Amino acid sequence: MQSQLQSGLHVFQLKNFNLETLTIKSQALKGNPWNDSVVRHNPVLAPKSKPPRDGYPVVLVLAGFTGNGPKYFGLRTFEANFPQELDQCVSENRAPLALYVFVDAMTFWGGSQFLNSDGMGRYEDYVVKELCQAISEKYPAEQLGKRWCVMGGSSGGYGALHLASKYPEKFSTMAAVAPDSFFSMSLLPEFYVATPTLQSFGGLSAIKKSLSEGEFHQRRDAHSTLNAIAMGLCYVPRPGKSSEPLWPIDKESGELITSVWKKYLSHDPIFFLKNRRKKVAKIKNIYLDVGAFDQFHLQFGTRQIRETLVNQGLKIAYSEFKGNHFDIGSRRPPIWSWLKKVWKK
Structure with missing residues (x-):
């Protein structure tokens, strides 16, 4: 028998990525009303290979309500977790090799919607002003605004819509699965x-x-x-x-x-996307997906979002699957395939 003592937690290995943690002591979250920690631990899947000349593309992963970036790394029974599935897709040339950053934005009540609020905290500033800057400083990332994607499902999908439509100069690509909408x-x-x-x-x-x-x-x-x-x-x-x-x-x-x-x-995407028409037009790549039997009726909101974007003359990737809200985790590989395609252009 051979044994080895290692520091830290080692529960799985990835072929294409090193698992790192980008820890931020946030100024934006100081004084938040629930005394949630200002120290945030954002897991990062950093490619093992030598970075391209212009740096790696970046994907920010936003979790849904009661979820959080670090929670994606727990081992699952009978199936791969997010990092394992992504690693396999990269090996099979079905996902882009990029920096994947899993955003830590948990609050006492279970979520932040990735926006600034006197009632929850300045999580929008934390992501846009602090986390993005830290990624650019600590990693060989492409210039902010080039191949930077924000993706998520449910409340994470809401965050993706909100951040991309407000900061298209930072997030040129957006993917949302069953985003909170049609309130x-x-x-x-x-x-x-x-x-x-x-x-x-x-x-x-x-x-x-x-x-x-x-x-x-x-x-x-x-x-x-x-x-x-x-x-x-x-x-x-x-x-x-x-x-x-x-x-x-x-x-x-x-x-x-x-x-x-x-x-x-006023915070519902079916309305704020219309009010942000000029900024929405600057988003280069948009992906929407939803289950046809969503328990929160988000298929109706997602269809309205699609109609709004199409009426604005935008080309979007849109799909519906025969599933419900709790199947959205299975919809990541199609996003990665789409990302690989649009980022090749």
């Missing part, structure tokens, strides 16, 4: 699940306490409740008390408070 169907129903739970606990502070003690997340209604709270904090924090979201429905009658709901809708 009237995907988000509003969550508030009707969350409202009685919020009332039974006696308010947000009691739910926060239960969550801190490791109890709340085990409830059947936990995901919907946390989703409603987190999205409210990200999109419409209460003025003067940003640690609470403005609730879009009356908690007794359930009636929609239209003045508040309009504020939510």
Whole structure:
């Protein structure tokens, strides 16, 4: 028998990549309302081979709600995880050799939507101003704005749409699978699940306490409740008390408070993409994908996004698969094949 003691955690090996961690002590996240750590650990798959003259392309991977960059690296039973599957696709010439950066943007409530919010923190600035700069400084990356892609599914897809449509000079390529959208169907129903739970606990502070003690997340209604709270904090924090979201429905009658709901809708991609028409036109490559049986009805929002982009005269790659929201992890290889194709041009 032979044995070896190694520092760090070694659970799998990759043929084409070294696994590294880009740690950032963020200034942007200082003073965030939930005292979430300003020290962020972003796993990086760095190619082992010598970089090309212009540097490697860059892919930022954004996780969905309750997910996070480091979580992609856990071993899975009976199937490859994200890095293993990507490594295999690169070996088979079905994915581009690039720097893949898995963004650490977790919050106490389970997500940040990768935007700036008084209710959650300045995660947009953290990604755009700090993480992108650190990648450029620490790695042989292509110039920011050339072959830089932001990709994600669900809330990660939302983040990809948001960041690319606001900063096309930085992210020339964008891929979104089942992005959060069409809030009237995907988000509003969550508030009707969350409202009685919020009332039974006696308010947000009691739910926060239960969550801190490791109890709340085990409830059947936990995901919907946390989703409603987190999205409210990200999109419409209460003025003067940003640690609470403005609730879009009356908690007794359930009636929609239209003045508040309009504020939510301003963050819905089916609307903000129209308002960012000039910037959206500067995105060079756009990929959209969604399951036809999405539990959050995101197929309808994604179809509306497609229609908006096509009506703006943009050429996009679009596909639908016969699956649901919890199948979106299987949709990564098509993205990588598409990336390899568009980046060859």
